[in-house]
Structure formats: structure tokens, C-alpha cells
Amino acid sequence: MTYTITSRCVGTKDESCVTVCPVDCIHDAGEQMMIDPVECIDCGACVPICPVDAIFTEDEVPAEEVDAIGAARSFFRSDGSS
Amino acid sequence: MSPRVLVVGAGPAGLYAAATLAAADVGVDVADRLPTPYGLVRYGVAPDHPKIKSVTRVLARPFSAESVRFLGNVTVGVDLTVADIRGHYDAVVYATGAARGLRPGVPGDDLPGSAPAADFVAWYGGHPDAVSAEELLDARRIAVIGAGNVALDTARMLLKDARALADTELPDAVLAALSRSRVTDVHLIARRGPARAKFTPVELRELGELGVDVLVRPDDLEPSADEAGVVAGDRAARTNVEILREWAGRPGGDAARRLHLWFRTRLVEVCGRDRVDALLLEPGGERLPVDAVLYAIGHRGTPLLGLPFDEVTGTVPHERGRVLGVPGAYVAGWLKRGATGVIGTNKADAGETVASLLADLPGLPRPAEPDPAAVTALLERRGVRPVTWAGWTRLDAHEAELGRRQGRARAKITDLPAMLAICG
Numbered sequence: 430m431t432y433t434i435t436s437r438c439v440g441t442k443d444e445s446c447v448t449v450c451p452v453d454c455i456h457d458a459g460e461q462m463m464i465d466p467v468e469c470i471d472c473g474a475c476v477p478i479c480p481v482d483a484i485f486t487e488d489e490v491p492a493e494e495v496d497a498i499g500a501a502r503s504f505f506r507s508d509g510s511s
Numbered sequence: 512m513s514p515r516v517l518v519v520g521a522g523p524a525g526l527y528a529a530a531t532l533a534a535a536d537v538g539v540d541v542a543d544r545l546p547t548p549y550g551l552v553r554y555g556v557a558p559d560h561p562k563i564k565s566v567t568r569v570l571a572r573p574f575s576a577e578s579v580r581f582l583g584n585v586t587v588g589v590d591l592t593v594a595d596i597r598g599h600y601d602a603v604v605y606a607t608g609a610a611r612g613l614r615p616g617v618p619g620d621d622l623p624g625s626a627p628a629a630d631f632v633a634w635y636g637g638h639p640d641a642v643s644a645e646e647l648l649d650a651r652r653i654a655v656i657g658a659g660n661v662a663l664d665t666a667r668m669l670l671k672d673a674r675a676l677a678d679t680e681l682p683d684a685v686l687a688a689l690s691r692s693r694v695t696d697v698h699l700i701a702r703r704g705p706a707r708a709k710f711t712p713v714e715l716r717e718l719g720e721l722g723v724d725v726l727v728r729p730d731d732l733e734p735s736a737d738e739a740g741v742v743a744g745d746r747a748a749r750t751n752v753e754i755l756r757e758w759a760g761r762p763g764g765d766a767a768r769r770l771h772l773w774f775r776t777r778l779v780e781v782c783g784r785d786r787v788d789a790l791l792l793e794p795g796g797e798r799l800p801v802d803a804v805l806y807a808i809g810h811r812g813t814p815l816l817g818l819p820f821d822e823v824t825g826t827v828p829h830e831r832g833r834v835l836g837v838p839g840a841y842v843a844g845w846l847k848r849g850a851t852g853v854i855g856t857n858k859a860d861a862g863e864t865v866a867s868l869l870a871d872l873p874g875l876p877r878p879a880e881p882d883p884a885a886v887t888a889l890l891e892r893r894g895v896r897p898v899t900w901a902g903w904t905r906l907d908a909h910e911a912e913l914g915r916r917q918g919r920a921r922a923k924i925t926d927l928p929a930m931l932a933i934c935g
């Protein structure tokens with residue numbers, strides 16, 4: 430299991446989640462923030478603080494947003510930071 | 512010579528503060544009365560949540576800088592006095608947490624067979640000061656009072672098949688005691704309605720995956736008028752209610768252990784002559800027979816010498832981390848904001864405190880003796896041998912190696928003299 434930021438972040442992107450992530454694994458991915466799935470320790474701290482409810486566990490990502498999971502995986506792989 | 516700050520308490524709040532101070536070129540000593548760092552990450556996070564414990568790799572970072580030292584096994588107030596701190600440091604950040612578990616303040620709440628859940632957690636977490644909770648596990652029916660994640664952890668550790676914990680870092684004695692446990696029924700009793708419980712949905716769901724029968728009272732699932740609004744606006748609340756609904760719909764089972772959930776239920780008395788034998792609950796005046804009860808209703812800090820203290824909240828009065836009326840003293844973590852939030856909450860919390868400290872630094876008087884060696888020399892003269900970061904690393908490696916031989920992540924040493932001997 431890991432956590433994923435969906436496209437609901439786009440337009441708000443206020444980085445509230447970044448201030449509470451204990452391992453600093455939430456990074457700027459352009460239009461939205463993204464969670465490095467390898468570094469994330471599944472603490473869930475980022476979920477309730479997000480003002481637009483953009484963050485889900487991978488199992489709970491709404492159907493129309495499932496692409497966000499693969500997008501985060503490939504972003505961090507190509508970025509070399511995972 | 513760069514400014515020097517003492518951080519008291521090596522838990523998450525203290526270590527986030529140390530990291531932020533070190534980044535600002537401040538020399539830091541982190542004192543802890545135990546030989547181990549990480550506070551509640553080591554002694555509070557449940558052993559079956561190893562991924563969360565891996566936050567230690569980030570918390571350990573400040574110690575890779577030469578300007579940051581660990582002074583384990585040093586009790587501030589005893590081994591280092593307030594006067595010593597003034598003589599050797601520009602400022603001090605207190606981050607000693609809130610370790611004391613509360614009792615509910617109802618008649619009978621201190622009968623044998625009752626304890627704060629914090630004590631049970633400290634025991635299974637291998638805290639060297641913990642009192643064995645082995646006797647508690649002779650109980651067949653145990654109540655857990657509370658509606659937060661400590662209540663969930665406590666219930667889960669009581670219900671989980673000990674074989675499923677064999678590969679965790681649980682101390683040997685704890686694992687043996689859990690294997691002999693006679694618990695059949697755990698009653699989780701919450702004052703709030705399900706929509707207002709402070710459970711993290713992921714942790715609530717775990718309770719339904721233990722292979723125990725979960726009994727939900729159908730009435731509890733009907734949201735009260737004020738809860739309907741909460742459910743609509745809060746995803747966690749909505750998810751929690753959905754999880755409970757799913758459990759309520761499960762066919763009855765014949766598992767060896769049962770979890771009973773009670774919401775909107777208030778404990779009014781703990782009954783028993785020489786030990787707990789029942790709980791009196793409202794509304795309804797129901798008498799629930801139990802053999803033991805654990806209180807997971809919150810934690811409080813303990814007052815520290817020379818610091819103001821608010822008995823009601825169990826915190827030190829402060830202004831953005833500055834202790835009121837004590838220049839040069841700061842607070843962070845649970846001692847500052849009360850026992851709320853998660854590990855990551857301490858990052859922003861400690862950040863605020865350190866920002867205040869750094870802003871004040873130019874105006875604070877310099878200590879008479881800022882040389883780091885002077886502090887260690889002073890401790891030595893007093894017969895105190897601080898555990899260094901290298902010393903802790905030896906204990907860490909020892910525990911990991913023991914664990915590897917037993918086929919698990921770590922085998923915790925819980926005896927203080929043994930821990931100190933390994934640290935060297």
C-alpha cells in the first residue's frame with residue numbers, strides 16, 4: 430500500500446501536505462504535487478490536511494483517477510529520485 | 512564559536528528541532544533520559560506497523576553532522592541542572608512529550624485490573640521502565656475505553672493471533688505472554704458516535720482483518736442529527752462509518768475471539784471489590800461484566816523543573832514555542848500542543864519553535880562555557896556516562912543482529928543495565 434495524490438490537487442497545490450510529511454517524500458511534479466511511492470511510509474498524515482481531499486491510499490483512489498498511481502510511479506522512476 | 516542549543520527529548524519533535532537547528536549552523540546536543548533515540552516511534556508505534564517505524568531513517572539524519580551530539584542516558588533536571596544549561600547553552604528546547612496515560616476520573620478507576628492503555632503500550636513496546644502487563648492477559652473479557660488510534664492499537668494487540676506477531680520486534684517476554692493470553696472478548700467503548708471517532712480508517716479496517724468476529728450494535732450505525740453533517744463533510748468519518756456498516760452486515764461467526772464495538776456510551780463506574788469485575792455504562796445503566804479495563808483517553812505531560820505548567824491541558828504555556836516568562840527556553844511537540852496529531856505534525860510544530868528561537872538568538876546572553884567538551888566533562892565528574900550516537904548505533908546493530916538470527920526485523924532489549932552495557 431502507498432498513498433497517491435490525484436488531479437484534484439491541480440489548481441490548489443498549496444503544499445499543506447508537504448508540511449506534515451515526516452519523510453519529505455512529497456515533491457513538486459509541475460501542475461500538482463506527487464508522492465514518491467517508494468519513500469512514503471504510509472503514515473496517512475497528508476490525507477486529512479489536504480483542503481481539496483486529493484490524497485488517497487492506492488486502494489481507495491476513485492476510478493476516474495487511477496491513472497495517478499502509475500503517473501507517480503513513473504515520475505519518480507524517471508526522475509531518478511526513487 | 513557558533514551558538515549551542517540543548518534539545519531535551521530525542522523523540523520526533525526533538526529530532527525535527529535538532530535537524531532544523533543543525534541546518535541553521537547551530538551546535539546541538541540532544542539529551543534523553545533513555546539510551547535510545549526516537550521516543551514514541553520506538554516505544555509507542557505498534558510493532559506490527561514497521562513501515563511507519565522506518566521514519567527513523569529520516570529522524571537519525573541530524574546525527575550525521577559533527578555539530579550534533581546524542582547525550583543518551585542523561586536526565587535533565589538531575590544529571591544536568593537548569594543552572595548547568597544556562598552555563599553551557601544559548602537556549603534549550605524541551606520536547607519531553609506527554610507520556611502519562613490518563614484515567615477517566617470515575618469511581619473505581621484505579622482498581623487492580625485497570626490501567627492506562629499507555630502503560631500497556633509501553634510494555635509491549637519494550638520500554639525499560641514499563642511494568643509487565645502479563646497479569647492483565649489472564650483476563651478473558653477486556654474493555655478498552657477510547658475512540659482514537661491508541662484504542663485501536665490496544666484492541667488489535669489484544670485480539671491478534673500471537674503467531675502473526677512472531678516476526679515483529681516485540682520483546683520475547685511480551686510475545687510469550689501474548690501467546691498464553693486467555694482473552695476471548697474485547698469491548699471497545701467510545702463516548703462519541705462513529706462519525707466523530709478519531710480513528711484513522713486504515714487502522715480501523717485492520718481490526719476487521721484479524722479473523723475475529725466483530726459485533727456492531729445496529730443502533731450505533733444510525734447517524735444522529737449532528738453526525739449526518741460530519742459524515743457529509745469528512746471523508747475519514749464517511750469511510751469509518753462505511754467500514755462499520757460492512758462489519759454489521761457480516762454473518763455471525765464462531766471465531767475464538769470477538770470484538771464488541773460500543774459507541775455513544777459513557778463509562779460511569781468501574782465496579783469490583785478487590786479488582787475489576789464489571790463496568791457501569793450510560794445511557795441505559797448497563798452493567799457489563801469484564802475482567803480488566805484499559806483507558807485510551809489521552810496523555811498528559813509532566814511538569815518540568817523551572818517551567819510554567821498548565822495542569823488542565825498538561826502543556827507548557829508558550830507563544831509560538833517560546834516558554835512564557837523564561838527567556839531562552841522553548842517547547843516543541845506534545846509538551847507544547849498536547850497529545851494530538853501524528854509523527855509528521857511535529858515537523859511543522861518544531862519548525863515554528865526553532866524559527867522563534869533563531870529569531871531570538873542574537874538577543875540572548877551567551878553562555879559562560881560554550882565549549883561542547885565542558886558539558887561532557889561536567890557529566891563525567893558527576894559519574895554520568897552519556898550514551899553517544901555511536902553507542903546507540905551499537906545497541907541498534909545488536910538488536911538487528913539478534914532479530915536476524917530469529918528471523919525477524921529486530922529483537923528489542925528492554926533491560927536498562929543490559930542496554931547500557933551493549934552501548935559501551
Ligand code: SF4
Pocket residue numbers: 434437438439441442443444445446447462478479480481482483484
Ligand atoms: S495538500 Fe492537497 S492540494 Fe495541497 S499540495 Fe497537497 S495534495 Fe495538493
Ligand code: SF4
Pocket residue numbers: 432449450451452453454455464468469470471472473474475476855
Ligand atoms: S502517507 Fe505519510 S509518508 Fe506518505 S506521503 Fe503522506 S505524509 Fe508522507
